Amino acid sequence: MPEGHTIHRLAQDYAAAFAGTAPRVTSPQGKFGDAAALLDRTLLHTADAHGKHLFLGFRDPDPDHTDWVHIHLGLFGKVAFGTPPAPPPADTVRLRLAGDTAYVDLRGPTTCALITPAEKRAIHARLGPDPLRPDADPDAAYARVRRSRTPVAALLMDQKVIAGVGNVYRAEVLFRHRIDPYRPGRDITPAEWDALWTDLVELMREGVRNNRIDTVRPEHTPEAMGRPPRVDDHGGEVYVYRRANLPCHVCGGEIRTAGLAARNLFWCPDCQKD
DNA sequence: CGACAATGAAAAA
DNA sequence: TTTTCCTTGTCGC
Numbered sequence: 001m002p003e004g005h006t007i008h009r010l011a012q013d014y015a016a017a018f019a020g021t022a023p024r025v026t027s028p029q030g031k032f033g034d035a036a037a038l039l040d041r042t043l044l045h046t047a048d049a050h051g052k053h054l055f056l057g058f059r060d061p062d063p064d065h066t067d068w069v070h071i072h073l074g075l076f077g078k079v080a081f082g083t084p085p086a087p088p089p090a091d092t093v094r095l096r097l098a099g100d101t102a103y104v105d106l107r108g109p110t111t112c113a114l115i116t117p118a119e120k121r122a123i124h125a126r127l128g129p130d131p132l133r134p135d136a137d138p139d140a141a142y143a144r145v146r147r148s149r150t151p152v153a154a155l156l157m158d159q160k161v162i163a164g165v166g167n168v169y170r171a172e173v174l175f176r177h178r179i180d181p182y183r184p185g186r187d188i189t190p191a192e193w194d195a196l197w198t199d200l201v202e203l204m205r206e207g208v209r210n211n212r213i214d215t216v217r218p219e220h221t222p223e224a225m226g227r228p229p230r231v232d233d234h235g236g237e238v239y240v241y242r243r244a245n246l247p248c249h250v251c252g253g254e255i256r257t258a259g260l261a262a263r264n265l266f267w268c269p270d271c272q273k274d
Numbered sequence: 275c276g277a278c279a280a281t282g283a284a285a286a287a
Numbered sequence: 288t289t290t291t292c293c294t295t296g297t298c299g300c
Contacts, residue, residue, distance in 0.1 A: 002293055002294070003293040003294095004293095005293090006293070052293090052294070052295095072294075072295080073281095073293095073294080074280075074281060074294050074295070075280090075281080075282095075291095075292060075293080075294045075295085076281070076282055076283070076291095076292060076293095076294085077281075077282085077294090078282075078283080092281095092282065092283095094281090107281090107282065107283085108280095108281050108282045108283080109281075110280070110281065110294065110295070110296090111295095157294095159294090159295085166293045166294075167292090167293055167294090168293050169293085213293075233284085233285080233292095234292095234293070241293085262276080262277090262294090262295090263293095263294090264292095
């Protein structure tokens with residue numbers, strides 16, 4: 001269940017469970033077997049996240065010599081933490097860390113690979129600023145947005161432009177700012193970008209805290225409006241994501257959906273008109 | 275650009 | 288049994 005907030009939360013959780021320890025490292029499914037053997041019972045000293053990329057720092061804390069495990073969940077990679085005793089691992093578990101107080105299983109990731117510090121730097125270099133990283137520079141993202149004719153909804157999904165935003169946050173943040181998802185990036189004003197970025201920082205931080213995405217303002221919550229809470233396996237309260245053909249919480253109009261940048265886009269044509 | 279493949283699991287049909 | 292999914296690299300036109 002991967003959008004930037006999930007990955008940052010995972011970095012926190014991996015660190016809380018294993019930082020400063022030397023867990024058993026195995027790859028029951030096999031694809032990561034050689035690397036796992038190399039890292040088995042070595043120090044896990046840190047966990048880092050940039051956008052949807054997760055990095056576990058093993059063996060040597062010296063930044064020039066750290067062994068990094070690079071993880072990308074892709075569309076349906078999953079991570080499951082548990083307390084010992086760990087069950088016999090199913091053969092879909094790509095990576096298992098197991099210590100005295102916790103174990104964690106990784107299944108179905110697009111990427112799980114041992115990389116060098118130089119390779120890690122290269123990954124950071126090709127990613128745009130991440131609203132969840134304190135060093136992020138929103139102006140660097142806007143510089144790309146303002147010279148592109150691509151729809152803003154596609155730019156928000158482009159990890160080179162801004163890292164960590166996925167299909168939920170893009171739809172929701174555009175709704176919250178009443179921006180037509182098809183508006184070209186070059187027509188986004190500096191003030192609008194500033195507001196979008198600030199909002200993403202807040203929404204995604206809350207996403208990390210709660211481990212789910214909620215975007216509905218207090219005045220539009222189910223309690224405030226006397227409607228039943230959302231029934232959806234994604235959990236959070238949202239305005240438009242996966243609400244095709246349902247009434248808009250604000251204007252009552254019908255939420256629409258369409259393909260954009262290879263994903264399903266959701267928006268309210270009445271509220272999001274330029 | 276669009277199509278497609280790659281990983282798993284769970285819901286929908 | 289098929290579809291769907293909070294992703295993204297690659298390949299073809």
